[in-house]
């Protein structure tokens with residue numbers, strides 16, 4: 063991997079299984095990414111430092127997967143002008159509705175695009191669509207993907 067365009071973050075190693083669909087989908091689209099496990103609640107200073115330097119290195123989109131009182135997407139959006147796509151992850155107790163509401167109910171001025179509970183594949187597709195606005199090669203791969211969806 064050379065220059066990551068997408069940063070795939072998650073709050074815990076326990077999120078990795080669900081977030082694997084995001085990274086495998088980015089691989090399928092040949093989109094460079096990097097994966098980090100940083101909790102917004104357990105390690106806020108590390109998260110802040112990472113988000114601030116990621117843009118300087120050329121990251122264009124963040125994907126943030128987290129469960130429970132899921133603050134990760136909102137915390138990233140508070141720190142950057144880059145687009146943030148959040149994936150609510152289903153824990154055992156409330157089935158992911160807790161994380162969904164935490165992510166989707168952002169205050170005015172700080173948007174976070176939120177996909178379905180455990181919808182990490184769609185997060186990767188949306189990130190790819192954002193990148194395709196300025197990259198014809200990625201756009202061509204999306205066109206083929208869309209055409210194949212209907213077959």
Ligand code: RP5
Nearest residue numbers: 073074076077128129130151
């Ligand atoms: C969230 O709490 C994480 O994103 C994870 O989904 C959930 C549980 O984390 P662990 O206690 O399994 O580390 O912050």
